[in-house]
Amino acid sequence: MQNTSPAKIHSTKPRRLTTPAALIEAGLAAPERLAEFEAVAERYAIGLTPALAGLVRPGDPADPIGRQFIPDGRELVRDPAETDDPIGDDANSPVKGLVHRYPDRVLIKLVAVCAVYCRFCFRRERIGPGSASLSDGEFAAALDYVRGNRAIWEVILTGGDPLTLSPRRIALATGAIARIDHVRTLRWHTRLPVADPDRVTAAMARALRADGRTVVVALHAN
Helix, strand or coil: CCCCCCCCCCCCCCCCECCHHHHHHCCCCCHHHHHHHHHHHCCCCCCECHHHHCCCCCCCCCCHHHHHHCCCHHHHCCCCCCCCCCCCCHHHCCECCEEEEECCEEEEECCCCCCCCCCCCCCHHHCCCCCCCCCHHHHHHHHHHHHCCCCCCEEEEECCCHHHCCHHHHHHHHHHHHCCCCCCEEEEEECHHHHCHHHCCHHHHHHHCCCCCEEEEEECCC
């Protein structure tokens, strides 16, 4: 009988590294660190894109780029003074996903995922696969809050990394916020142009446009 199943296609495209085993297989850490990495991965997300993995010096535990993204067992050492919310998001969150710390601006955490996961992230307790991004209803509630506070002229989009959304979803968020008449500035905070530059496309640029509004993209880089 002739085999009519489709042939397997083996892609050589570099893949995003999301597990301890993948980091070691890529030569970015010694195999004897596997147990250490797995212990960290049980608590905190791991993610390293090909664009940044290619900049790490293999076999150098002191490499400055590698240290930003490759796990370290010391992440599990917790001082009694530490808190799961070190910047006080929860204390200034009148509705889910929105932080109103200053009178004239708010921060909306659209997503809970990133292209890369920084070992020093101050939101890492709430970020990563399985974490809850804003639902459509929760985003609508955040917009209602902004509409009801006319002193707010700037909306900051963050997460996670909000530019990990598709251009379609970015455009929907941009349009919804831009329709609030007293909002003058939209500010997107992201690492994506550095972490995964191939995802920064003309479609994404178009999705960020908001006629009559100032749009700022704040690039996080180390």
